Amino acid sequence: MLQLVRSGAAATTSEIATLMSVARSTVAERIELLVRNGLLVPDGEVALGRGRPPMRYAFNAGAGLVLAVQLGMSGSRVAITDLSAQVLMSRTVDVNLSLGPHRVFATVLDTLDEHLLAIGAARDQLRGVGLGIPGSTELAAVRTTGRRGPRQWEAFDVSGHMRGALEVPVYVDQDVNLMALAEQRSSFPNARVFACVKVGTTIGCGIVINGQVFRGGTGLAGAIAHTPVKGSTAQCDCGNLGCLNATASGAALVTRLRRADGESALSARELSQRAAAGDIEAIQAIRQGGRELGEVLAGVVNLLNPEALAVWGYLDDAGDYLLAGVRESIYTGALPAASESVTIAHAALGDDAGVQGAATAVLEEILTPSVVDGWIYHAETRA
Numbered sequence: 439m440l441q442l443v444r445s446g447a448a449a450t451t452s453e454i455a456t457l458m459s460v461a462r463s464t465v466a467e468r469i470e471l472l473v474r475n476g477l478l479v480p481d482g483e484v485a486l487g488r489g490r491p492p493m494r495y496a497f498n499a500g501a502g503l504v505l506a507v508q509l510g511m512s513g514s515r516v517a518i519t520d521l522s523a524q525v526l527m528s529r530t531v532d533v534n535l536s537l538g539p540h541r542v543f544a545t546v547l548d549t550l551d552e553h554l555l556a557i558g559a560a561r562d563q564l565r566g567v568g569l570g571i572p573g574s575t576e577l578a579a580v581r582t583t584g585r586r587g588p589r590q591w592e593a594f595d596v597s598g599h600m601r602g603a604l605e606v607p608v609y610v611d612q613d614v615n616l617m618a619l620a621e622q623r624s625s626f627p628n629a630r631v632f633a634c635v636k637v638g639t640t641i642g643c644g645i646v647i648n649g650q651v652f653r654g655g656t657g658l659a660g661a662i663a664h665t666p667v668k669g670s671t672a673q674c675d676c677g678n679l680g681c682l683n684a685t686a687s688g689a690a691l692v693t694r695l696r697r698a699d700g701e702s703a704l705s706a707r708e709l710s711q712r713a714a715a716g717d718i719e720a721i722q723a724i725r726q727g728g729r730e731l732g733e734v735l736a737g738v739v740n741l742l743n744p745e746a747l748a749v750w751g752y753l754d755d756a757g758d759y760l761l762a763g764v765r766e767s768i769y770t771g772a773l774p775a776a777s778e779s780v781t782i783a784h785a786a787l788g789d790d791a792g793v794q795g796a797a798t799a800v801l802e803e804i805l806t807p808s809v810v811d812g813w814i815y816h817a818e819t820r821a
């Protein structure tokens with residue numbers, strides 16, 4: 439019933455009863471329980487003319503909170519959302535993964551408490567935690583230096599650690615999968631086959647098919663970062679030469695430009711701003727990176743025939759140059775019929791894409807009949 443109201447499929451007792459083929463009295467009883475526990479709220483009456491108008495009900499997204507986190511190689515996003523994955527508070531914290539998981543999660547929990555304080559809420563209102571982490575290859579390459587329990591990320595039980603700290607269900611997935619989920623839900627709800635490419639410190643691709651994240655046989659689907667690019671011999675973290683990651687990621691583009699003009703440290707964001715300001719070398723580096731990315735994505739388009747492909751990245755200011763390069767390669771490298779039918783666009787959600795996806799994923803896990811029954815049982819027996 440909650441799902442029917444949440445999705446907008448039904449709003450009144452009789453609509454729910456019809457859709458579920460159960461007696462109205464059964465529905466009424468259950469609605470009363472959901473209203474008493476704050477999960478549904480009366481939402482006005484339906485004007486129908488004669489007789490007592492039926493009451494409409496709406497899902498109460500304020501009935502709980504979700505902690506949504508995206509751990510990044512350069513900065514992590516920590517957010518609180520309501521039960522409809524709407525971001526209430528969100529901030530990027532400057533915490534380096536090389537400090538080790540204990541230090542990183544201590545910072546995440548401190549930020550959670552700051553957010554809760556700011557909105558006048560408490561930890562016991564949390565219903566779940568959604569967590570996006572970098573790909574396993576990237577995580578394994580992080581050299582931890584933390585003194586307090588300097589454990590390697592690959593040996594660390596992320597989910598168990600957070601469940602132990604907050605005592606709510608925890609959902610962990612790769613960040614690109616969660617970004618893809620959020621982008622698909624918000625910008626391309628009708629796309630049955632959708633891919634979202636993240637161009638950050640590293641490159642990754644999340645795939646959503648028929649509304650579900652597609653992970654492949656062992657969770658490695660979309661690892662395009664390690665697809666070789668024609669003519670490239672750049673050394674990659676994975677041990678191979680010429681991987682897309684080593685030639686077109688934010689980090690690689692910065693190195694490329696640095697080599698060209700002999701200049702020192704520049705961040706991917708600065709590179710992007712320079713291109714936006716008209717710096718020819720920066721524009722050329724980004725456009726060439728886009729071509730190389732597009733070369734690999736042409737294969738993705740041929741394989742999956744997606745209806746939409748979104749590109750998310752730190753190169754936002756100069757995103758058009760990147761997209762121009764991507765389009766150029768896809769139109770020459772993919773089957774014309776497949777490339778003509780795919781919409782290639784900027785991701786729309788910006789910095790909160792990952793946390794919104796993390797919240798969406800954990801909510802889909804917890805707003806199920808058995809979990810909701812558990813909340814209600816707990817609340818009713820306590821009262």
Ligand SMILES: [Zn+2]
Nearest residue numbers: 664674676681
């Ligand atoms: Zn590689």
